[in-house]
Amino acid sequence: MLFRPLRLRMVERWRVSMWSLLALFVWVLPAAAQSYTQRGFVESSSTIYPQAALNDSTHFVSEALLRYEGSLKLSTAFQVSGALDIRTDTHHQTERELDLSWWDRERRRPLAAARRLSIVYHRGGLSIEAGKQFVRWGKADILNPTDRFAPRDYLTVVDNEFLGITAARLTYEKGRDTIDVVWAPRFTPSRIPLADQRWSPAQTPPSGFILRDGGAAFPGGSQAGLRWSHIGSVEFSASYYEGFNHLPLFDAQPSFDGVVPVVTLQRVYPEIRMLGGDAAVPFRFFDIKAEAAYFNSGNPLADDYTQYVVQVERHSGEWTFVGGYAGEYVSSPGTPTVEFAPDRGITKTVLGSVRFTIDVNRSVAFDTSIRQNLDGAWLRAEYSQAFGQHWRATATASLIRGNPADFLGQYRHNSHAGLILRYSF
Amino acid sequence: MNRQIWAVVFVLLLTSTAYGMQTGDARQIVEEAQRRTRSGSQRYEGTLQVIDAKTKVTEKRWLFDRTGSHGDSKAVLRFTAPAEVKGVALLILNHRETASDQWMWTPAIARERRIALQDRSTRFFGTDFSFEDLEERDTNQFDYKLLGEESAGGADCWKIESRPKKTKSSQYSHSLLWIRKDNYVVAQIENYKQAELIRRARYSDIRNVQGFWTAHTIEMEDLKRSSRTVLKLEKLQYNVPMKDEDFTIQALRRES
Numbered sequence: 001m002l003f004r005p006l007r008l009r010m011v012e013r014w015r016v017s018m019w020s021l022l023a024l025f026v027w028v029l030p031a032a033a034q035s036y037t038q039r040g041f042v043e044s045s046s047t048i049y050p051q052a053a054l055n056d057s058t059h060f061v062s063e064a065l066l067r068y069e070g071s072l073k074l075s076t077a078f079q080v081s082g083a084l085d086i087r088t089d090t091h092h093q094t095e096r097e098l099d100l101s102w103w104d105r106e107r108r109r110p111l112a113a114a115r116r117l118s119i120v121y122h123r124g125g126l127s128i129e130a131g132k133q134f135v136r137w138g139k140a141d142i143l144n145p146t147d148r149f150a151p152r153d154y155l156t157v158v159d160n161e162f163l164g165i166t167a168a169r170l171t172y173e174k175g176r177d178t179i180d181v182v183w184a185p186r187f188t189p190s191r192i193p194l195a196d197q198r199w200s201p202a203q204t205p206p207s208g209f210i211l212r213d214g215g216a217a218f219p220g221g222s223q224a225g226l227r228w229s230h231i232g233s234v235e236f237s238a239s240y241y242e243g244f245n246h247l248p249l250f251d252a253q254p255s256f257d258g259v260v261p262v263v264t265l266q267r268v269y270p271e272i273r274m275l276g277g278d279a280a281v282p283f284r285f286f287d288i289k290a291e292a293a294y295f296n297s298g299n300p301l302a303d304d305y306t307q308y309v310v311q312v313e314r315h316s317g318e319w320t321f322v323g324g325y326a327g328e329y330v331s332s333p334g335t336p337t338v339e340f341a342p343d344r345g346i347t348k349t350v351l352g353s354v355r356f357t358i359d360v361n362r363s364v365a366f367d368t369s370i371r372q373n374l375d376g377a378w379l380r381a382e383y384s385q386a387f388g389q390h391w392r393a394t395a396t397a398s399l400i401r402g403n404p405a406d407f408l409g410q411y412r413h414n415s416h417a418g419l420i421l422r423y424s425f
Numbered sequence: 426m427n428r429q430i431w432a433v434v435f436v437l438l439l440t441s442t443a444y445g446m447q448t449g450d451a452r453q454i455v456e457e458a459q460r461r462t463r464s465g466s467q468r469y470e471g472t473l474q475v476i477d478a479k480t481k482v483t484e485k486r487w488l489f490d491r492t493g494s495h496g497d498s499k500a501v502l503r504f505t506a507p508a509e510v511k512g513v514a515l516l517i518l519n520h521r522e523t524a525s526d527q528w529m530w531t532p533a534i535a536r537e538r539r540i541a542l543q544d545r546s547t548r549f550f551g552t553d554f555s556f557e558d559l560e561e562r563d564t565n566q567f568d569y570k571l572l573g574e575e576s577a578g579g580a581d582c583w584k585i586e587s588r589p590k591k592t593k594s595s596q597y598s599h600s601l602l603w604i605r606k607d608n609y610v611v612a613q614i615e616n617y618k619q620a621e622l623i624r625r626a627r628y629s630d631i632r633n634v635q636g637f638w639t640a641h642t643i644e645m646e647d648l649k650r651s652s653r654t655v656l657k658l659e660k661l662q663y664n665v666p667m668k669d670e671d672f673t674i675q676a677l678r679r680e681s
Contacts, residue, residue: 039511079679120679127675134535162535173675231526231674235539282541315544359652360475360483360551389484389507424508 035073042066047418053198063089083115104163116164125173132164139278142351143326145293145307146239146276151190151246157199180227190246192340201340214266219244236279244269249301250338270299286314304332323352345407348372361386376408394420451569451585458609463494469661478651492667496521496563499672514677524594525560530677546596553647553654577603577612608638635663
């Protein structure tokens with residue numbers, strides 16, 4: 001009883017300090033500083049699902065998002081950058097309590113989240129960034145096995161967005177070579193689909209058992225990574241990562257609730273070690289980009305495997321073509337278990353993307369992923385048009401088909417059409 | 426008789442000198458034009474109006490910083506408007522002997538993308554400038570030929586043909602340059618693919634800024650699409666102190 005009020009006070013202090021920080025960025029700094037830059041958008045998106053899913057009969061989901069980004073140059077060496085998301089939706093995918101989330105560990109999307117807040121120091125070729133930030137590794141566009149510091153929001157599996165991580169990053173650039181060292185003291189998981197919603201991975205309990213959500217066992221340790229990259233006529237990099245997979249495995253624990261057998265699924269994030277590399281090689285008529293990584297884990301539930309992607313890219317006039325293959329080789333299988341791994345779910349897959357810029361304001365795009373065994377396929381078409389200096393409307397249509405046992409195929413009831421309206425400022 | 430011989434010799438000398446000038450002086454003229462624009466750095470705010478075939482106007486703005494000069498300069502171009510592309514940036518590292526290196530930074534995905542050589546003919550962000558049009562090349566990468574004299578933009582100009590020495594490094598087979606005789610400022614450039622005129626750039630509103638004659642309006646016309654982009658240079662400054670470290674991929678990320 002003594003501990004609880006203390007914890008509550010700490011939470012209150014945290015809330016006050018986070019909201020103060022927000023107020024500082026939104027109102028105080030823009031007024032006070034000349035070297036302050038800002039941008040953002042307000043977005044409304046509506047999605048129609050013609051089919052009901054097994055666990056979700058909702059056909060219409062609407063979301064609204066306000067994103068604000070600000071950056072302040074304190075001096076020639078120091079810069080502070082922040083970004084804030086405020087959102088809501090009609091499908092209870094977003095928390096309703098007005099807390100400002102920093103760690104992004106909630107099952108639902110937070111109503112308000114600090115997307116980024118970091119301070120950068122740079123001198124010569126050295127840059128040090130500390131705080132919540134985005135770290136992106138890899139060169140390929142359709143799958144990035146080496147992009148280990150980039151958890152995502154997978155509530156809608158096929159339209160996912162990156163989450164920032166709290167980390168310290170040191171980058172040293174000399175000539176054509178760059179060394180990148182990242183240390184993340186606290187783990188940020190990917191946000192996985194909600195159990196009672198249509199993008200939830202298929203989890204069928206053994207006959208007569210009841211499934212229970214056992215929550216998450218977040219790992220306590222830190223993560224670290226090192227990347228050396230070289231730019232020249234050929235670009236390449238080598239990277240090493242030691243930490244945790246931001247995508248979970250489900251540890252199944254059988255028990256009894258009275259006489260009813262129960263399986264409790266707890267999300268665990270296995271430790272992984274990754275050794276990878278990427279390269280981009282220009283040829284006369286196209287570019288080839290390749291990326292590969294070997295993953296090794298001490299967790300008996302997790303596989304040891306190699307993931308790779310090879311893609312061909314060509315821009316011609318108003319056309320952009322990207323096509324490739326993502327593959328995987330499991331060298332040491334773990335204990336069979338349920339996992340949520342969209343990155344592995346689109347391996348053994350042929351992927352392609354075509355984009356055509358109609359004019360300065362309009363574009364169309366087509367994306368596709370087809371499993372090599374034809375057990376799953378996802379096709380997406382997009383038309384986007386800007387109106388004036390601030391408005392953009394994007395209409396999309398996604399068709400998903402396949403076998404229920406396949407990662408893509410399990411979402412065969414989730415074909416959808418959507419309209420996104422965005423006002424940028 | 427002697428007079429007649431000397432007259433013939435004089436005419437012959439004049440003819441051969443004129444031929445030498447056609448090949449040699451074309452390069453000298455271009456080099457002089459470049460020499461006159463050589464500065465430690467350049468900064469301006471650019472306003473672009475993209476006018477398509479249906480005369481619909483779209484406006485964009487960018488900030489342009491360049492350090493160094495022709496051949497080995499480095500430049501960063503950052504969009505400031507419209508709002509949806511704010512923060513998108515292009516880094517250009519020009520080289521004396523080869524085509525430039527270019528990387529585009531997109532803040533929404535926090536990634537840079539190298540613009541491959543074969544992609545340089547692509548339009549730059551919906552404008553009528555291609556990626557190649559944004560690079561500065563050294564005169565050593567071209568062969569020049571003086572074609573004559575012609576008026577352009579209301580001024581007397583030298584008309585010069587320029588051909589890239591390494592044909593694969595450019596989308597254009599050749600270009601025609603009009604360089605003003607009075608101040609060596611480029612008045613017009615026509616870019617060709619074999620016999621077909623692809624793009625035409627017209628330079629106007631020429632003013633002297635800190636001793637540099639500079640066109641403050643550049644109109645780039647894409648003749649295939651019948652669209653044009655008018656770039657207006659504002660707040661133009663030369664020899665602004667700039668650091669090399671601000672012209673790197675890390676700087677693109679840092680400043681996003």
